[in-house]
Amino acid sequence: MKINHICIAGFKEKINKITKKEIFLKMFGIILSTAIATFLIIVVILYFKTPTITILEPQNDSSVQTTTIMVKGTVNLATTKLLVNNHMVEIKRGKFNYKWFLTEEKNILHLVATNENSNKTIESVLNINRIMTEEEKIALEVQKKAVLEAQEKAEEERKAKELAEQKTWEQSKAGKLCTKYPLWTKEDCENIANRKLWIGMTYDMLVESSGSKPDSAHLSNYGDGTRWQWCWYDYNPSCFYDDNNDGIIDAYN
Structure with a gap:
């Protein structure tokens, strides 16, 4: 009986040691987790914080x-x-x-x-x-006046240059096209003056770009809408197509 009592006491002591160790580890884990969470919160706050x-x-x-x-x-x-x-x-x-x-x-x-x-x-x-x-106030006013006069002169020169360039452009082939067709953009007029072709240009643009009206104009309707074919005998590409009668070039070959 005495031996059993000693064994039981030793077992209890061992259990107590294990329990204390587990409690210590759990407490350490909680403290460590709290410290890490606090650190991360501080980092996030500082990362997104508005400066002062x-x-x-x-x-x-x-x-x-x-x-x-x-x-x-x-x-x-x-x-x-x-x-x-x-x-x-x-x-x-x-x-x-x-x-x-x-x-x-x-x-x-x-x-x-x-x-x-x-x-x-x-x-x-x-x-x-x-x-x-x-004296400083007078000098400052003189300086401001000189700066203002220089700015006004530069603005007048800029406007005069723009006006001269506009007049020169209006006398060019592209400028005359834009005068004749005011709804065309400057880019359209420049492209047509350079005889460029593109899908989406209008029939009038095509005529101006080619320099003449087509040698043949063929109208067709096979039940799915009116279509046009315009061809030039001495122009490459030679034929242009409007697939829905809206005056816009949809294809050419």
């Missing part, structure tokens, strides 16, 4: 007398691409610096941050007023 822009200096709507200022700020994601007034700006450890030239009295800086993983973007605007001297 924080401008540290200068303060928005501030006024300065200098011609340049240094814009400093931070972004929250390592995968952020930053454009400042359409210029790519380098980001180091989430921080960026941008040298801004103030050319106007009222200056606007556009910042666009993009998460390169998800392509989510956010925009920010910084307004800075520059305090100009009277």
Whole structure:
């Protein structure tokens, strides 16, 4: 009986050890699974997260007398691409610096941050007023006037060039065709002037392209609709077909 009691006690101790081991393994598995799930959730959140822009200096709507200022700020994601007034700006450890030239009295800086993983973007605007001297204001107005005059001159020259080109084109064979047939496109007129043929051109286009009306025109109807055959004796291809009497060339040989 004593031996049996010892055996039973040893067996119970062994069972307890196994149970404790199983509990430990289960707890470890739960903790590991939770850690992995948490890590994956964080990765997904960061992957699809919208970036943020924080401008540290200068303060928005501030006024300065200098011609340049240094814009400093931070972004929250390592995968952020930053454009400042359409210029790519380098980001180091989430921080960026941008040298801004103030050319106007009222200056606007556009910042666009993009998460390169998800392509989510956010925009920010910084307004800075520059305090100009009277001499600078006069010089700026003179510069603006000169730029405006140059733009107006360039526009006048462009219009004059277009008008001259249009008049020259109107005197060409293609231009005269488009004047005669105003519903034709410029491309159609150019193709016909170059005697090109294509399925889908009209009968009038075919006549103009060949240079004359057909030597023979055959009309037929065998119960399935009216068809036309137009042939030229000294033209290659020589015969053209309209299968449904709509004035459009459907085939030729």
